Amino acid sequence: MRPLKAMELLAVWEHGLNQTLLERVLALLTAACPEIDSEAINGLSIGERDARLLQLREWMFGSRIVNTARCPRCTERVEWENRIADIRIQPSPITPSPAEFSLNVEDYGLRFRLPTSMDITAVMNAPRGDSTPQDLLKCCIVSARYADEACDPGSLPEDVLAALGCRIEELDPQAEIRIELTCPQCAHRWNVLFDIAGFLWAEINHWAERTLRTVHKLASAYGWSERDILNLSPVRRQLYLGLINQ
Ligand SMILES: [Zn+2]
Structure with missing residues (x-):
């Protein structure tokens, strides 16, 4: 730079x-x-x-x-x-951070990446027009498993998403x-x-x-x-x- x-x-x-x-x-x-x-x-x-x-x-x-x-x-x-x-x-x-991270909460295992400018654009331009902070988190989930079975990131419980939000804040503190x-x-x-x-x-x-x-x-x-x-x-x-x- x-x-x-x-x-x-x-x-x-x-x-x-x-x-x-x-x-x-x-x-x-x-x-x-x-x-x-x-x-x-x-x-x-x-x-x-x-x-x-x-x-x-x-x-x-x-x-x-x-x-x-x-x-x-x-x-x-x-x-x-x-x-x-x-x-x-x-x-x-700054060296760009690794592409993917993992997080285990209860019986859930998530692979995720940090939110980017493109994710924010995608969530803000969502056709529904009523995007929530959880939508941004879901957008960053690469894969999700429950009890070792693949599951839909869109159906994760709120406390698992909240834990993901906290982890992302820790990994990318300059974002806020x-x-x-x-x-x-x-x-x-x-x-x-x-x-x-x-x-x-x-x-x-x-x-x-x-x-x-x-x-x-x-x-x-x-x-x-x-x-x-x-x-x-x-x-x-x-x-x-x-x-x-x-
Ligand atoms: Zn005052």
């Missing part, structure tokens, strides 16, 4: 304008990970994918994350700040980033789920709009091409912008 150049990031952003969030972040990783083919990117577990997104975010916009959440008790808007190192569990670069918060207004304590995919794409959106405005100003003032301007370091672009406004 490597950092993206301004030109490459703009291309991914532009291409992603009509895509879903999932397609956008997978395209981002495909561009940043030339050593892995796009099928393997799609097959990364959610935690592996998000660990890579955290690394990209650090390279693009630094290691500090500032976000806000609303207190569920008094609705006060609470700002929180974290360093990427504090929320990154898996080391980077939770931030502990305390409300300064009412002292309520709770935790929020942090979605690096949505957060990073919103930042890329702002960055792209800012960058295009900068290109416009520099091109108008100096007659340089878009490529030349994007090839300048961000520091130089800022300095030249400052000179125009003098």
Whole structure:
């Protein structure tokens, strides 16, 4: 994996304008990970994918994350700040985890794999339209046996699925980033789920709009091409912008 150049990031952003969030972040990783083919990117577990997104975010916009959440008790808007190192569990670069795992619960024996972006898409696009977290778990079961006889993964009891859910969380801890918060207004304590995919794409959106405005100003003032301007370091672009406004 490597950092993206301004030109490459703009291309991914532009291409992603009509895509879903999932397609956008997978395209981002495909561009940043030339050593892995796009099928393997799609097959990364959610935690592996998000660990890579955290690394990209650090390279693009630094290691500090500032976000806000609303207190569920008094609705006060609470700002929180974290360093990427504090929320990154898996080391980077990450080697993809083994394809399959096994779990025995009571008389059930399961072979399963970790949920991927593709599984989430498949479950969300299910024709019934009322998908549950259990559907995602069932989607990851490769084979199921009961008392040594093959059985239907769709008919597993809830406690077996719950045990599978716990095991998947243990094996892929980066898949769910939770931030502990305390409300300064009412002292309520709770935790929020942090979605690096949505957060990073919103930042890329702002960055792209800012960058295009900068290109416009520099091109108008100096007659340089878009490529030349994007090839300048961000520091130089800022300095030249400052000179125009003098
Ligand atoms: Zn509060």
